[in-house]
Amino acid sequence: MNNYEHSVFLDVKKCIGCTTCLRHCPTQAIRIKDGHAVINEKRCIDCGECIKICPKKAKKPVCNKLKDLDSFKWKIALPAPTLYGQFENMDDVDYILNGLLKIGFDDVFEVSTAAELASAYTRQYLKRPDVVKPVISSACPVVLRLICLRYPSLKDNIIPMLPPMEIAAMMARERAKKNHPELTDSDIGVCFISPCPAKASYVKNGFGSYKSQVDVVIPISDIYFQLINAMEHSDDIETLSKSGMIGIGWASSGGEATALFNDAYLAADGIENVNRVLDQIENDNIPPLEYIELNACTGGCVGGVLTMQNPFIAKAKLQTLRRYLPVSQNFVKNDEIIPEKYFFEEIPTYYPISRLSESMSESMRMMAEIQKLRDKLPGIDCGACGAPTCRAFAEDVVKGTAKLSDCTINYRSELLEYLKTKDEDCDSN
Amino acid sequence: MSEALNFHFDVDGDDFTSAGQASVQIKKNLRQLGISPDTIRRVSIAMYEGEINMVIHAGGGEADVSVTEDYVEILLTDHGPGIANIEQAMQEGFSTAPDAIRSLGFGAGMGLPNMKRYSDYMNIDSEVGKGTTITMRVNL
Known part of the structure; x- marks a missing residue:
């Protein structure tokens, strides 16, 4: 890490x-x-x-550029369901999927298809007797990393299931190899069309020992105009979409949780809210819940920084698009065992980011010094020193990465104090 | 061995919405000292329950936390009504919290039992009409 x-x-x-x-x-x-x-x-x-x-x-x-796909013989697009909420007058997902084929992809595999399987598997997972409740969603990569760094005691609550993007990548690869036996793994390039840069980090770094099955991550905003031009609103297009209300619902906050058909859930979005919820879970200060859906972006994935639309408008558009779709188009049998390959083996080891020193006695000495220093600082968190708060600045000074003189307010009052003693010196002379 | 590190908090009894702030701050501090996640969890729950109790029953009070290399000690002092029957108060489910507080999900009679459960040592010193002092210790 x-x-x-x-x-x-x-x-x-x-x-x-x-x-x-x-x-x-x-x-x-x-x-x-x-x-x-x-x-x-x-x-x-x-x-x-x-x-x-x-x-x-x-x-x-x-993120990547489209040309990073050039070296692959068979290019597969993995559109995030958020993409569907970005366009005007969109009443059929197939316009978008056919558009992706037109701009150069050989195949399209919807992430919302995999999301419907993930929902079905999660419903099963919640019934297992040995599961630590509340179960926390593993879909948002920002939340995963936040828990690993700041809330390590909640690691066992995370559902060890791969996010829909990864399940989609695996399924897309399998389908490509089945339909085109001549293709090898290195011929196939899987491209996720992403609402957020955190997915790019997830793909680059993997998660624990798990290595991502996605090769390239392209922002929705990069592909947007090219795609609009390639989209045809006609009846004469191939039917490609195979996802229902549940799969498309994953794009906005609450969609993943409501798909579990269980009222005992909580869905929080926006990083500050996510932090507050995690704090409360850690303090055992929440009602008995089965499932916690957390999204770092406001509104869920539709609020990602790589999107084009206002998240609330995108959400409204997705509601219209979902209206006449079946609830789900992907099913697993009740007694079907969740395939092992859809689980990750381990959660990365906790690396205490905020720890002051390796040794406890040294940490205690430093913290005592931080407290003393903080009382001296103005406490207005102005940021002029380059640190976000006076407290953070005090830590930086004690750690040796900042100088006390970087605080302009403290510097000024010391200067005035000095001038005053100077004056007094002159007077007494 | 180095000296104990002390943190002091005034727990405001007038503002119920800010109850629980001291335990959040203590959690941050303990993380910086490199204390294990499990211990931090125990300290912060024990402290949280104590803090809530002081706000509900005693109109606030003070929390003093001292950290040494061997333990974390939490001292909660209030000048509230005191606890008439400590043995009864320690029973799970026993509560004297008003209805308005219960409707918020507090006052389930688990405060003191949880404090006992999550600490390695706990002592209650209370006098009716004078106040209550609770000492909790979590070993490192």
């Missing part, structure tokens, strides 16, 4: 060190150094908040 490859890039030329991202980072991973933002990679959870909030557009997502 130390060499984690992130999906946020800073354009140093555009960044003016304005401290906006500093205040919005939920894990306090950002500092302003030498006039621009610096991200602490160990703390970053790829939530994309800084990309969304940056007034200078200096923070950018790092």
Whole structure:
């Protein structure tokens, strides 16, 4: 977890060190150094908040380009259900899927198809007698990383099932090899069309020992205009879509949880709300619940930073699109055992990001110093020193990554104090 | 051995919505000291229950937490009505919380039993009309 490859890039030329991202980072991973933002990679959870909030557009997502697929003989598009909510006058998912074939993909496999299987398997999983409740969803990669870094005691609550994107990638590969036996694994390029950069990080880094089956991640916003031009609203197109209300519902908050047909659930969205819910679960301060759906983005995946539409409008469009669809188009038999390959083996080991030092006595000494220093600081969290709060600044000073003189307010009052003693010296002379 | 590290919190009895803040802050501090997740969980639940109790029954109070390399000690002091019958108060399900509080999901009579369950040592010192002092210790 130390060499984690992130999906946020800073354009140093555009960044003016304005401290906006500093205040919005939920894990306090950002500092302003030498006039621009610096991200602490160990703390970053790829939530994309800084990309969304940056007034200078200096923070950018790092994803693939379409041309990264060129080396593959057989290109498969994996559209996230969020994609369906991005267009005007959309009454048929097949327009989009056929459009994807037109812009160069050889095959399309809907992530919503895999999501319907994931829902069915989750319903089964909840019936197992040995499951730790409440079960927490594993679909949002930001939430997974947040739990590993900040809420390690909740690791056993996470459902060890792969997210729909991975299940879709596996199924798409199997289908390609069955229909085209001449293809080898390296011939097949699986491309996820993504609402968020966190999925790109998940694909690059895998999860624990699990290696992603997706090869390339492309932002919805990158492919959007090309796709609009290729989409034909006609009756004379191939029927490709095989997903129902449940699968498409996964794009917005609550869709995944309601598909479990169980009232004892909670669905929270937005990273601050997610943090609050996790805190309460840790304190045993929640009603008895079966399932917890958590999405880092407001509104769920429709709120991802790589989308085109306002998340609430996208959600409304998806509701219209879902209206006349069957509840589900993918089924598993009641007694069917969940295939082992859809589970991940382990959750990455807990790396305590906030720990001050390896040794407890040293940590205690440092914390005592932090407390003393904090009382000296103004406590207004202005951010001018480059740290998000006075408390964080005190930690940085004690850790040796910042100097006390970086606090302009403290510096000024010390200066005034000094001048006063100087004056007094002059007077007494 | 280094000295104990002390944290002090005033638990505001007037504002029920802010109850539980001290235990959230303690949790953050213990994480920074590198204490195991399981211990942190026990300390924060024990403290949370105690904090809620002080707000519901005693109009607030003070929480003092000291951390040494061997244990975390939580000292809760209030000047509320005191506990008339400690043995009875320790029973699961026994509660004197008002209905308004119960409708929020609190006052199920699990506060003190949970504090006992999650700590390695607990002592209640209470005098009716004067107040209550609770000491809890979680070994590291």
